[in-house]
Amino acid sequence: MIDSIKAQLELVCPRTGLCADIVAVAARDSIVALGGPSWNVQLGRKDSTTASQFKCCNTNLPSPFADLTTIITAFTNKNFTAQEMVTLSGAHTIGKARCSLFRSRLYNESNIDSAYAASLKKNCSSVGGDDNLSSRWH
Ligand code: HEM
Structure with a gap:
């Protein structure tokens, strides 16, 4: 998505749009799109060349x-x-996480909201499907 925004920006404003600024603006706009607060993003970051x-x-x-x-x-x-x-x-x-990274907690710990745990287990069984993605909100 960042690459697509960058390509479109390049057409109207060549060699000006910086990827680091796009990431910062996209992060703000994602929060706004999901009903969160808004804030001014200061621009002018330099992308790392290394x-x-x-x-x-x-x-x-x-x-x-x-x-x-x-x-x-x-x-x-x-x-x-x-x-x-x-x-x-x-x-x-917001965002997603792979099954392999929360399986151990999901199956070995009890301090997780039970409805949320049940919904996560549907897409993340105790064995296999390591890369299955689950949303982190409920
Ligand atoms: C405090 C230490 C942190 C740990 C241990 C941590 C751990 C993780 C883990 C395990 C994932 C899921 C990766 C996967 O399933 O492949 C993840 C994803 C992510 N984390 Fe963190 N994180 C930390 C801090 C942060 C911070 C400070 C930010 C941003 C301000 C952040 C932003 C993200 C984003 C954007 C994703 C990807 C979400 C998606 O792809 O939908 N993380 N992090």
Whole structure:
């Protein structure tokens, strides 16, 4: 979707639209489209010319299996407080997650809303279907 927006922007305004700005605006517009609040997005981000999935991004992303201390440390290393980390994690209110990443919690823990757990189990059985996607809202 970002590529498509970028291609259309390039037609009307060549070499001006930056992908990082498009991501920020798209994030705001997604929240608005879902009935959330709106805010002004300041523009002018520069896209990285050295972005790398393996050298940079994946080594900086916290593991889905990390404990709280590890997650707080990862965000502190980027100058975010624990409170800011929790606030930013609200991004997960929307979107999807793969079965393999929440199966263990779904089948081994009891502190999940039972109706929500039942709906997740329909698309995420205890074995197989690791890449089945489920919405994270209910
Ligand atoms: C606090 C540490 C975090 C952990 C452990 C974490 C973990 C995860 C996991 C497990 C997924 C699902 C990946 C998959 O199923 O393939 C995910 C998806 C995602 N996360 Fe996070 N996340 C964290 C923080 C954040 C923050 C701060 C943001 C943004 C402000 C964010 C934005 C997203 C987005 C946009 C997706 C993809 C949703 C989709 O594809 O529908 N995450 N995250």
